[in-house]
Amino acid sequence: MEVQYLTQQHLAGFEHYKYSSLDTSPLSIYVMHPFWNNVVKLVPKWVAPNLLTFVGFLFTVGNFMLFVWYDYEFYASSDDHPEFPSIPHWVWGFASINFFLAYTLDGIDGKQARRTGTSGPLGELFDHGLDSWTALFIPTCMYSAFGRSANDYSIQPVRMYFCLWNVFINFYISHWEKYNTGVLFLPWGYDASMLATILVFAITSVCGHQVWKFNMPGDVSAGHMFELLFYVSAIVTNLPVALWNIYRSYKDKTGKMRTFxxxxRPLVPVVTFIALSAIWVLYSPSDIMNADPRCVFFLTGSIFSNICCRLIVTQMSNTRCEVWNWMLLPVLVGMCMSLVLPPALNGELVILYILAVFCTLAHIHYGACVVRQMCKHFKIYCFKIKPHDE
Structure with missing residues (x-):
């Protein structure tokens, strides 16, 4: 059943939308863009940019599913859990190639759009919407390189959970910044983190996960350094820069000049979700974080992606942001039920699985309906370039 998620005000706003971004990363400017400019020339002009975006997303999802099969519990790289076999070397190499292809396709889709004269709001919304979900899949795959053992060189799932939230917050802040300034300031950390991920998986494919079992100066393990980098990237680099750019847009009167x-307002749903999910994770009667961390990660990332997609829609259409996301209601109900059910019934895990399936299907339905609405409104196709005679 198709639902009209976009109002006429949204669609009218999209008609007047113009993409504005600023990329100042030396790595991006001097290395990646020259590489992508050459790669995009190999793509036939009949290939739709959104098709490149979607295929790149599928490479990332494919990696996630691969690690679901080989390391669902995140114990494969924990040496004190020999009952879980190590991930085969070829899996790491295959995942490294997949991430490289996904990163490359994400880098050339916009160039393909300009090259074929098909640039438009649908392409940006499609790209950034899928990126908001990718923010879950890549760090979760990276966690498998270090494992989750308490006596190993890694971190516990609950700490990884808050590392994930750092990634989500970084992504959300960039679009909240654009909501207020009108300009998407591309963070420096994205290109560096993608290349680091590709390199980590390539090294692991050759040397095995044992290569990360070492301590750095100060008795800091590689896994703990991995955790520290998440917090540094959010607190030290991205957030202060975003706040400064927003302040400067008010000072120079170049932004949207909204009231405080x-x-x-866009921060309300995401902060509410952080609070709800943190309460559930920290006070779970049956400790769902240790019982099934992957499902907790997946549920959280899917709901976050929906919240972020709605922000991107309002930001691009220059409309008022929603202060509440309806997906938070079933999470609140599920959390309350799990806190009162006897742990012996194992009902909390059942609630977690039901929420994961329901929220994922609801998010996919939202994305599909929004894309269909925009295609119908602009009289275009999503995965095919419209012939000139049409």
């Missing part, structure tokens, strides 16, 4: 309440 309207400017911070």
């Amino acid at each position: 309440y309207e400017a911070v």
